[in-house]
Amino acid sequence: MSSEQVAWDMYGGLDAQDRRAVDAWRDLGNDLVTSLLNAQVLSTRSPRRFPADDPTEFSRRRQGTDPALIRQEAAEHEAAHAVAARALGVHVRQVTIAEDGSGVTEYAETTREAAAVIAAAANVWIGEFRAMAFPAGARGCGNDEQALARATGADAYNVASARRQARLLLGEHRAEVLDLARVLVREGRVTF
Known part of the structure; x- marks a missing residue:
């Protein structure tokens, strides 16, 4: 599986609020992997950074x-x-x-x-x-x-x-x- 496919699988598993956070970063021209990382929605340890x-x-x-x-x-x-x-x-x-x-x-x-x-x-x-x-x-x-x-x-x-x-x-x-x-x-x- 490619990294992009993995990223889309991760994105699909996010709740609506976290997907909005990722989408906001994508709207700025970032690819999906960068957007997932910047939105910081993958870690359960770190707080949501873009509510x-x-x-x-x-x-x-x-x-x-x-x-x-x-x-x-x-x-x-x-x-x-x-x-x-x-x-x-x-x-x-x-x-x-x-x-x-x-x-x-x-x-x-x-x-x-x-x-x-x-x-x-x-x-x-x-x-x-x-x-x-x-x-x-x-x-x-x-x-x-x-x-x-x-x-x-x-x-x-x-x-x-x-x-x-x-x-x-x-x-x-x-x-x-x-x-x-x-x-x-x-x-x-x-x-x-």
Whole structure:
């Protein structure tokens, strides 16, 4: 059996949400094998990295989760974006979180490389640095993965490079992420 046939068999065994994630990468011009790898839907160990952007799906995944945990995860998620941006010298305008676990980090226009690192930062933080605190992984980060794909041209090497750089920056600025997250949990908004 050829590698393409194996890839199509794997694709056929995915649920609808994971197939949408793979299709999004294929829409960017990647072959099926690269799309399966970039979407990270094959490993049971790693969290889904490209969930549906449907708000009702986002709410469904959040049901039954402690509201304080949801708020903390959102705060750390947005703080990771903001700290990575600031570490790269990108001006962060404002960071906000909402009770439902959604949030936004507004920052100045920057290079594609910096945008890729900023987009990757939240999934790296939640999925790797804080995996024990948030065992469900980086939920609700579909927009981040889309931004990462756009900034890198969905090239697997560039995606890995952005994640690697985000990992290094967050390791150096771990305390800042946690400090900013504490303020976000308390205030809901930080303006720089």
